[in-house]
Amino acid sequence: xxxxxxxxxxxxxxxxxxxxxxxxxxxxxxxxxxxxxxxxxxxxxxxxxxxxxxxxxxxxxxxxxxxxxxxxxxxxxxxxxxxxxxxxxxxxxxxxxxxxxxxxxxxxxxxxxxxxxxxxxxxx
Amino acid sequence: xxxxxxxxxxxxxxxxxxxxxxxxxxxxxxxxxxxxxxxxxxxxxxxxxxxxxxxxxxxxxxxxxxxxxxxxxxxxxxxxxxxxxxxxxxxxxxxxxxxxxxxxxxxxxxxxxxxxxxxxxxxxxxxxxxxxxxxxxxxxxxxxxxxxxxxxxxxxxxxxxxxxxxxxxxxxxxxx
Numbered sequence: 117x118x119x120x121x122x123x124x125x126x127x128x129x130x131x132x133x134x135x136x137x138x139x140x141x142x143x144x145x146x147x148x149x150x151x152x153x154x155x156x157x158x159x160x161x162x163x164x165x166x167x168x169x170x171x172x173x174x175x176x177x178x179x180x181x182x183x184x185x186x187x188x189x190x191x192x193x194x195x196x197x198x199x200x201x202x203x204x205x206x207x208x209x210x211x212x213x214x215x216x217x218x219x220x221x222x223x224x225x226x227x228x229x230x231x232x233x234x235x236x237x238x239x240x
Numbered sequence: 241x242x243x244x245x246x247x248x249x250x251x252x253x254x255x256x257x258x259x260x261x262x263x264x265x266x267x268x269x270x271x272x273x274x275x276x277x278x279x280x281x282x283x284x285x286x287x288x289x290x291x292x293x294x295x296x297x298x299x300x301x302x303x304x305x306x307x308x309x310x311x312x313x314x315x316x317x318x319x320x321x322x323x324x325x326x327x328x329x330x331x332x333x334x335x336x337x338x339x340x341x342x343x344x345x346x347x348x349x350x351x352x353x354x355x356x357x358x359x360x361x362x363x364x365x366x367x368x369x370x371x372x373x374x375x376x377x378x379x380x381x382x383x384x385x386x387x388x389x390x391x392x393x394x395x396x397x398x399x400x401x402x403x404x405x406x407x408x409x410x411x412x413x414x415x416x
């Protein structure tokens with residue numbers, strides 16, 4: 117881990133802001149919750165790469181209102197790898213057959229702009 | 241599974257589902273003995289079945305499913321390299337589970353270890369409430385990390401885990 121020398125109140129505020137941003141990504145009290153399904157089926161289909169891509173995209177976007185979690189199989193194994201995005205209103209959006217590229221689009225359009233990417237949603 | 245680190249991820253998911261608060265992961269690259277060893281222990285709610293049933297691919301405790309492939313796939317990956325998988329009790333909790341896997345390090349059928357550092361970082365990042373005790377031994381290089389000792393910032397903890405594990409594995413003289 118890197119350390120930073122704090123010589124002023126401004127430095128301290130910067131450190132606090134960075135830490136808050138990092139913690140926000142995982143605390144469960146934020147506006148959006150993204151859950152990656154990591155059952156055996158999901159892992160075999162590429163869920164770890166989806167999770168890695170999500171961490172990178174969310175970190176790059178600098179968003180502070182998203183919590184990132186993982187869970188097991190949702191029973192839709194043929195749709196793996198998949199994630200569930202739950203918005204502040206409690207509505208769930210389930211995305212399936214994901215790739216790193218699709219994850220980038222979902223973060224850009226749904227997480228940052230509030231526009232679901234209908235093309236990648238699992239149809240009921 | 242194309243990588244051993246994905247099997248490890250699968251077992252870690254099992255431990256999380258067993259509501260473990262402490263999970264220990266040890267990976268040892270023993271070049272002298274030509275062995276790759278993985279041990280995963282937890283203090284969760286324990287196995288509901290006998291160990292031999294736990295590795296039966298047609299047995300699962302999950303509602304709505306008819307197969308339980310995680311342990312059986314890892315066992316098959318180990319056995320095809322002259323190794324094996326054993327399930328026992330862990331000292332981490334009263335009914336904790338310990339899964340030990342041994343593989344032939346240079347065996348032609350051994351799957352690559354894959355991105356173990358990234359895998360562990362992802363798990364640590366998304367489960368900040370769990371205390372992960374991670375040990376990676378590779379020749380003279382050894383890394384030991386306990387996530388509860390790295391502070392409350394889970395994202396930075398994950399970065400530290402990735403860096404330390406990556407550095408330890410970088411000492412390997414054989415392809416992993």
